[in-house]
Amino acid sequence: MYDAIMAETIQITGHEGDPIEAYAARPLQPGPLGGVVVIHHMPGYDAATKEITRRFAAHGYNAVMPNLHYRDAPGASPDDAAAASRATGGVPDERLVGDVAGAAAWLRSLTNANGKVATIGYCSGGRQSVLAACSLPLQAAVDCYGAFVVGDPPEGMPLKVGPLTHLLPNLSCPLLGLFGKDDSYPSPAQVEELDRLLTEAGKPHEFTSYEGAGHAFFNVDRPSYRPEAAVDGWARIFTFFGEHLGA
Template structure:
């Protein structure tokens, strides 16, 4: 079931951001915090009937068992694999349902809990706390090796090693760009409103705009012109930079969309743009052999 789409501006006032600068105090606007979701209950409900699905544990290189949600079509496969990366709100029902939607399209989907060492976003009372006590403490390097572990697990459990893709939303959109520059075996990446620029920190030493020349996989980026945390100028600069170094990217800007326009459990959801983005994502995967 779909609800009527609505345009909902972020509660955090927008700040002007230049190509290479990012105001530290505006970290929250980089995630366009329209609301604090309670349960992440997806309006679109996708049944797991006829699919193989469940909660799994994948051992990371540091020995930590990373919890994840896994789903794929019934049968042995091998199936093309998509790593699904959450927003700052973690592995809740919206992300799980997104995985089931992908499985209905023939994919094995794995959504890891990339915050588990730092905390559980669902147990924190405010967005500011999620950012300061959990998200800001998650090292990019740790995330990359956790995703590598998920990719390896996929190959041993019904996934096709030659057909690996990644998609992510908001915080996960930025991670999607980073993973496209990290894993040479990745075939395709789709970043939904992922932040492109930033100041370096110990946890986040580089951002997508710093890694243009290192991109291994073609990237589809889906953005909203009314996103108060990601200026259109950043998206256009990324488009030009990718073209300049000969890297393949398609960057789509939806004129009436803000941030989180795919998140059907939030007021920012825009059904028409979300449906179009989803169709583009599936076409991008297939165009690139996933």
């Protein structure tokens, strides 16, 4: 089987027509192929999330990760750009939706695309994946331990983003949720609440919460890595995308 992929930094059109940087990884196959928008975590558009983007290409999907911090620090290293973004208040929800819309449009414009697009995000990107799926026409979405999709932030916490409860009736596609039972944000109770709200709204979703795993269990280079949860989680992601992004 021919399995070449190409990975490169590209420019896409983001929110309000802004040119932004993105990292794309594509199988060199005629297709038709589904597409995945990878939403990086708050610490940035980094080596670990680029590796995740390549992983989707290696599994037969066109994948692209917009640099959500690009406007805050064009050309800066990912950690400096993340710091600059934080210092200026973080990524606004509206801009996130515009940037994901641009990434999805880029995926659908590829000659080997089948027109189907999913989002996946980790940590803050998990919440943003749900936000995008409630705001844009998508075929699937994955939320990996995103905090504040539901639930009020702790008292005294000056949170710049709010829960997405009011948007859940607009969810445009099936949602796969992967969580750790030892996580506090989102807590098991918040995961249950999200499960209940989606069920009440008649929105298809599949949730798995792993014993012995906390936040960020997919991060292979962090102490939070939990191989059993991560291996099972990856298998669920590819099964889910196989069902919803197939030709």
